[in-house]
Amino acid sequence: MAEQHEHTHDHDHDHDHEAESAEQAPVKVIGEEPDLSKGTARPITVVGNPVLHRECKIVTAFDEELSALIDDMFVSMYAAAGVGLAANQIGVDAKVFVYDCPDDNNVRHIGHIINPVLEDLPVDRRTLDDGNEGCLSVPTAYAELPRPDFAAVTGQDKDGNPIRVEGTGFFARCLQHETDHLNGYLYIDRLSKRDRKDALRQMAEGTASYATVPND
Numbered sequence: 272m273a274e275q276h277e278h279t280h281d282h283d284h285d286h287d288h289e290a291e292s293a294e295q296a297p298v299k300v301i302g303e304e305p306d307l308s309k310g311t312a313r314p315i316t317v318v319g320n321p322v323l324h325r326e327c328k329i330v331t332a333f334d335e336e337l338s339a340l341i342d343d344m345f346v347s348m349y350a351a352a353g354v355g356l357a358a359n360q361i362g363v364d365a366k367v368f369v370y371d372c373p374d375d376n377n378v379r380h381i382g383h384i385i386n387p388v389l390e391d392l393p394v395d396r397r398t399l400d401d402g403n404e405g406c407l408s409v410p411t412a413y414a415e416l417p418r419p420d421f422a423a424v425t426g427q428d429k430d431g432n433p434i435r436v437e438g439t440g441f442f443a444r445c446l447q448h449e450t451d452h453l454n455g456y457l458y459i460d461r462l463s464k465r466d467r468k469d470a471l472r473q474m475a476e477g478t479a480s481y482a483t484v485p486n487d
């Protein structure tokens with residue numbers, strides 16, 4: 272997922288409060304910063320690339336190759352200034368995502384999850400948050416997309432141990448966005464026809480600030 276976007280051009284929504292909170296220093300970190308010396312940045316796949324539009328394969332081998340993939344994913348995510356990245360965004364057909372994402376309480380969440388499954392929300396947590404969303408695979412586009420402000424995913428860590436990750440606010444949005452990726456969906460697939468078209472127009476008019484994989 273792309274960083275929160277400060278609206279400097281004419282998309283008529285007011286997100287100034289979000290931009291301000293994102294600029295405050297994080298007060299707490301949950302997770303460990305990755306060792307970036309181990310990975311290599313890879314170019315990002317964009318909307319239209321088939322790997323983004325089908326469900327990724329379940330990971331069954333918790334080996335060196337998986338560790339190396341996670342290293343590359345962190346480096347690729349940071350190179351593109353993202354806050355979350357799914358494996359198919361670097362062209363790998365495997366259910367893995369990484370994140371380094373703030374929530375709305377200035378807690379910074381860092382980690383990875385394999386084979387994530389989004390939990391059904393308890394009735395008392397089904398509050399929708401009207402946030403702004405962007406995606407490294409839809410470069411330079413942003414759109415308003417309501418999502419539940421709480422999310423929990425269960426899956427495994429790189430060693431195969433069961434884990435559960437939960438979050439609120441912008442991090443909850445990230446967990447949903449990245450799980451969607453691994454199921455073959457982009458956030459623009461959840462927009463109205465009109466908003467989707469507008470996002471694709473923004474992408475066509477913009478230039479990504481990072482390396483992308485050209486579509487045929």
Ligand SMILES: [Zn+2]
Binds near residue numbers: 272273407408452
């Ligand atoms: Zn994305």
